Amino acid sequence: MRIVCIGGGPAGLYFAISMKRRDPAHAITVIDRDPPGSTYGWGVVYWDDLLDILYRNDPDSAQAVRAGSVLWREQAIHVGDERTAYFPGYGFSMGRAALLDVLSRRAVELGVDVRYGREVHDLSGFDDADLILASDGANSRVRQLDDHRFGTSVTLGENRYIWLGTDKVFTRFTFAFEHTPAGWIWFHAYPSIAGRISTCIVECQPQTWHGLGFDSPDTAANMSVLESIFTRVLDGHSLISKSRGENARWSCFPEVANKSWYHDNVVLLGDAAHTTHFTIGSGTRLAIIDAIVLAQSLYEHGEIADALEDYDAQRRAAMRPIQAAARTSMTWFERADRYLDRDAVQFAYAMAVRHGLQMPWRYQMHLLMQIPAARRSRRVVDSGRRWWRAARRGELAMGRH
Numbered sequence: 001m002r003i004v005c006i007g008g009g010p011a012g013l014y015f016a017i018s019m020k021r022r023d024p025a026h027a028i029t030v031i032d033r034d035p036p037g038s039t040y041g042w043g044v045v046y047w048d049d050l051l052d053i054l055y056r057n058d059p060d061s062a063q064a065v066r067a068g069s070v071l072w073r074e075q076a077i078h079v080g081d082e083r084t085a086y087f088p089g090y091g092f093s094m095g096r097a098a099l100l101d102v103l104s105r106r107a108v109e110l111g112v113d114v115r116y117g118r119e120v121h122d123l124s125g126f127d128d129a130d131l132i133l134a135s136d137g138a139n140s141r142v143r144q145l146d147d148h149r150f151g152t153s154v155t156l157g158e159n160r161y162i163w164l165g166t167d168k169v170f171t172r173f174t175f176a177f178e179h180t181p182a183g184w185i186w187f188h189a190y191p192s193i194a195g196r197i198s199t200c201i202v203e204c205q206p207q208t209w210h211g212l213g214f215d216s217p218d219t220a221a222n223m224s225v226l227e228s229i230f231t232r233v234l235d236g237h238s239l240i241s242k243s244r245g246e247n248a249r250w251s252c253f254p255e256v257a258n259k260s261w262y263h264d265n266v267v268l269l270g271d272a273a274h275t276t277h278f279t280i281g282s283g284t285r286l287a288i289i290d291a292i293v294l295a296q297s298l299y300e301h302g303e304i305a306d307a308l309e310d311y312d313a314q315r316r317a318a319m320r321p322i323q324a325a326a327r328t329s330m331t332w333f334e335r336a337d338r339y340l341d342r343d344a345v346q347f348a349y350a351m352a353v354r355h356g357l358q359m360p361w362r363y364q365m366h367l368l369m370q371i372p373a374a375r376r377s378r379r380v381v382d383s384g385r386r387w388w389r390a391a392r393r394g395e396l397a398m399g400r401h
Contacts, residue, residue: 008032051390138275155255162201
């Protein structure tokens with residue numbers, strides 16, 4: 001089968017890897033409009049469940065992803081000068097550029113033709129392709145060529161956000177909420193490059209954004225204001241706007257949905273098919289699952305049309321509750337000021353249960369996790385669970401070779 005993936009992000013690259021793993025005879029080309037080694041964004045965050053999936057599907061690239069990732073423990077929630085609240089648990093994060101480097105090298109190793117620096121304006125040059133993947137992101141050009149066929153809808157969130165880096169090295173997933181004369185503003189931060197760089201996503205309501213003057217195009221002034229607002233949690237460290245030589249821009253989050261994920265021999269993958277708000281941290285995970293399900297459907301069905309129908313049915317059904325949860329999360333943060341008159345512990349609990357009602361014991365556990373000794377005990381339990389899962393998926397055995 002001749003396959004063209006337009007877009008060299010995690011979705012397109014991991015699909016190519018997954019297809020080659022199932023049948024090396026496929027002729028697969030991945031086209032990326034950017035030059036090698038350049039990428040938008042800073043870091044991605046994920047949890048053990050994604051590592052389980054990666055190790056089952058392609059242990060070699062999974063091992064490289066894990067080796068390039070940072071382990072973080074707990075989540076810290078700072079609310080102004082109030083005491084800090086904590087959520088237990090752990091997760092992993094990795095620089096987006098490093099992730100794409102791992103996936104592109106693995107794809108090339110398996111025989112995928114990865115081409116960089118090529119813009120695709122239409123599909124006229126791909127008449128000989130059996131299958132064309134639109135894996136070119138939320139603003140997919142391929143999807144826009146025929147968006148009425150896919151039934152595309154794009155709904156913008158109210159809040160403004162900007163994706164930044166910082167040379168402050170966070171060891172926890174950290175939320176910091178600060179009050180200003182224009183209103184509340186906050187960031188979500190996590191490590192991206194071990195010992196060097198963290199990702200820092202700043203978010204605020206539109207009136208705060210206007211009131212602080214962030215509608216000005218003066219990037220240096222904007223960064224200076226943000227550094228001043230968050231100086232306590234950043235410990236005086238700098239925020240970094242430039243990624244790939246371009247300054248980050250304030251945006252409203254686009255919720256992308258499609259009534260169909262395929263038309264003829266063109267199929268949507270990853271953010272081109274769906275987006276989920278960054279407050280649930282699932283974008284990369286969902287793109288990779290899309291890639292695996294599509295590859296498996298093509299492997300199991302003799303006809304491409306049958307495979308695409310199966311993929312569409314599986315993934316759109318799976319995405320409905322996830323997008324609903326992401327929408328709830330986005331809306332909660334758009335109204336976060338309603339809860340920010342509470343102390344840090346009470347506010348953190350409101351944030352933790354924003355998806356719906358919880359059992360009464362959940363609140364008692366939240367209070368318990370604010371006690372240092374209880375958190376230390378939970379970290380010991382989490383370490384044991386992490387090592388058990390690593391051993392179960394073969395991660396520890398592979399690491400010895």
